[in-house]
Amino acid sequence: MEQSSARSRAAWPVPLILALLVISAIFLVFREGESPSPASEPEKKAPVAEKVDLTSLPASSTKTTIKAAPRDPRPNKVPKGTVVHPKRTVALYDAPDGTPFAKIAAKQFGDTWLPVITRNRDWVQVLLPSKPNGSTGWIRSKELEEAHSRFLVKVHLGARTLQLFEDNREVGTWTVAIGAPDTPTPTGRTFVLGHITDDKQPFSPVILPLGNHSDTLDSYGGGPGTVALHGWTDPAVFGKAVSHGCVRVPDDALELLRTIPTGTPVLVDKA
Structure with a gap:
């Protein structure tokens, strides 16, 4: 029987044997080069957010300077009105x-609301209240509460006017006082950081501190040189460059401005 089998193998034509060898080689190469089955692939795990030691980070506030903060890439662009509130103290990236280079608390002059200027996946870039002017930071969206401000404030230094918009409709335009030549009102986009109501203030019962600061004064009146929108007792100042950087507005403008929400964008230009 074995001999018969041997004779049968010997009788196979040479071309057929060569063809079988080639097919076998191709099969082996294919097996070696094919991708592993899904079952043999290592399991891919979702990236885990690195825990940040918030105690080691400086706080972004109107009283601090954080030089590591990225600068606003488009300081003259009008934000879309999206504002965010940190649910707790969170890291800024x-x-x-x-x-992470800093942190920001859930409260400043009340609840902290920051305007969004850019989105990237599950991150948002926001304007910050700390120096230098135009400081920004990135925050994870999941750590924020989101809302929308229907309002926009524009201050035109050349014309010395302030415009208030609601839902892209102009509510009013007023002649205002701006910073003097030695203490100019800084340009760029910022936001309403808070509302301070104090009937004992001699010049304005309502003050709206903004997220920017004087470029020439490190401090003023015991504060860190924060620029603000506020009223003034003498209407003769309106239309003049006489302030220490703040924007002084008439009473009727102040009555409307006091109703706009924290985080509302403010755009200051040279027009």
Whole structure:
């Protein structure tokens, strides 16, 4: 029987044997080069957010200077009105999935609301209240409460006017007083950081501190040189460059401005 089998193998034509060898080689190469089955692939785990030691980070507030903060890339662009509120003290990053450089608390002059200027996946870039002017930071969206401000304030330094818009409709335009030549009102986009009501204030019962600061004064009146929108007792100042950087507005403008929500964008230009 074995001999018969041997004779049968010997009788196979040479071309057929060569063809079988080639097919076998191709099959082996294919097996070696094919991708592993899904079952043999290592399981891919979702990235885990790195825990940040908030105690080691400086706080962004109107009283602090954080030089590591990224600068506003488009300081003259009108934000869309999206504002966010940190649910708790959260880290600020220099880029999405980047390096934490500071933190921001849930409260400043009340609840902290910051205007969003850019989105990137599950991150938002916001304007900050700390120096230098135009400081920004990135925050994870899941750590924020989101809302929308229907309002926009524009201050035109050349014309010395303030415009208030609601839902892209102009509510009013007023002649205002702006910073003097030695203490100019800083340009760029900022926001309403808070509302301070104090009937004992001699010049304005309502003050709206903004997220920017004087470029020439490190402090003023015991504060850190924060720029604000506020009233004034003498209407003769309106239309003049006489303030220490703040924007002084008439009483009827102040009555409307006091109703706009914290986080509302404010755009200051040279027009």
